[in-house]
Amino acid sequence: MSSLRDVLRSLPAPPPVLSRERERELSVRQREILDELGRIFEKGFSDVTMADLAAQLNCSLRTLYSMAESRNELVLMVVDRNLRTVGRAAVDVVDAGLDPLESIRSYLAAATVAVQNITPEFADDMAAMPDGQRLNAVHSQYLIDVTEALLNLALVEGLIEAVDTAAVARMIAGLGREFARPEVLPTLHSTPKQAADEMVELVLGALRRSP
Numbered sequence: 349m350s351s352l353r354d355v356l357r358s359l360p361a362p363p364p365v366l367s368r369e370r371e372r373e374l375s376v377r378q379r380e381i382l383d384e385l386g387r388i389f390e391k392g393f394s395d396v397t398m399a400d401l402a403a404q405l406n407c408s409l410r411t412l413y414s415m416a417e418s419r420n421e422l423v424l425m426v427v428d429r430n431l432r433t434v435g436r437a438a439v440d441v442v443d444a445g446l447d448p449l450e451s452i453r454s455y456l457a458a459a460t461v462a463v464q465n466i467t468p469e470f471a472d473d474m475a476a477m478p479d480g481q482r483l484n485a486v487h488s489q490y491l492i493d494v495t496e497a498l499l500n501l502a503l504v505e506g507l508i509e510a511v512d513t514a515a516v517a518r519m520i521a522g523l524g525r526e527f528a529r530p531e532v533l534p535t536l537h538s539t540p541k542q543a544a545d546e547m548v549e550l551v552l553g554a555l556r557r558s559p
Contacts, residue, residue, distance in 0.1 A: 352442050352451055355497045361435070362486040365421075365428040378415055381405055385426045392469030393423055394476065424483055427474070431487045434462045448502035449552050452495055456521060456548050459491055463528040463540040471530040488525045495521040508555045516555070520548050 364371075374382075384405055388396070398419050402409045416422045438458035442451045474480040496517035502508050526532060527540035536543050 352444060352446070352448065352498070352501070355501060356439055356442060356494065359490070359493050359497060361432075362428075362490050364432065365424045365483070374415075377407075378411070381407060381411070381415070382426055382429060385422055386430060389423055389426055390465065390467055390470050392467070392473050393419065394473045420477060420479060423474075423477070424479055427480065428483060428487075431462055431483075434459060435487070435490070437461070447507060448498045448505065449507055449556055452498045452502075452520075453548060453552055455494065455498070456491070456524075457545050459521075460524040460541040460544045463524045463544070466528045466533070466540060468530060468533055471528055471533055475530050484525060488522055491521040491524075492517050502555075506557065508557055511555065516551065520551050523547050 385401070388401065388404055396419060398409060398412055401419065401422070402412055405412075412422070416425060438455050438461075441454045441458045443454075446454060474484065496513050499508070499511075499513035499517055503510070503513060523544035524540055527536060527543045533540065538546075
């Protein structure tokens with residue numbers, strides 16, 4: 349029987365915006381810039397130019413253009429880098445001592461950190477950027493794939509009744525992204541992370557077979 353780690357290792361992660369080779373070549377200052385850009389972009393970025401960014405970062409335009417050809421490319425780099433950091437942390441919480449359902453709960457709770465502090469301004473701007481939508485969709489699909497694989501393992505181990513695991517995975521793994529949509533975010537009475545975590549808890553509780 350496959351272990352939890354075997355399941356995770358069998359699923360290919362989304363291709364990075366910034367290749368490993370390019371990331372290794374970044375200077376300390378360039379890495380600092382990417383971190384600082386994350387804080388700038390979270391307030392919205394549609395009206396921010398490369399010149400604006402250079403002024404806020406106290407760096408030259410040449411430095412920014414050496415990293416990316418446009419502001420949108422910088423946005424994609426920063427978002428993808430953040431999602432990968434969150435994704436690695438989510439994988440790290442999956443422990444061999446957990447059963448598959450507990451692993452899903454822990455994994456998704458760690459993954460929804462990505463939408464914990466999302467702002468309406470950032471959500472609006474990402475929704476208006478096709479490449480941003482595609483990037484979010486690719487990362488969301490990976491969450492769905494991991495969740496479905498763990499649900500299938502739970503089914504094999506008899507922890508849940510027969511169910512369409514693909515449908516359940518798409519529903520619960522996509523909640524963070526759904527709740528972070530610009531038209532949904534203002535309607536919530538909590539954060540996207542809190543709302544997603546609560547719904548996952550309800551669904552997993554309902555799925556678990558009684559002893």
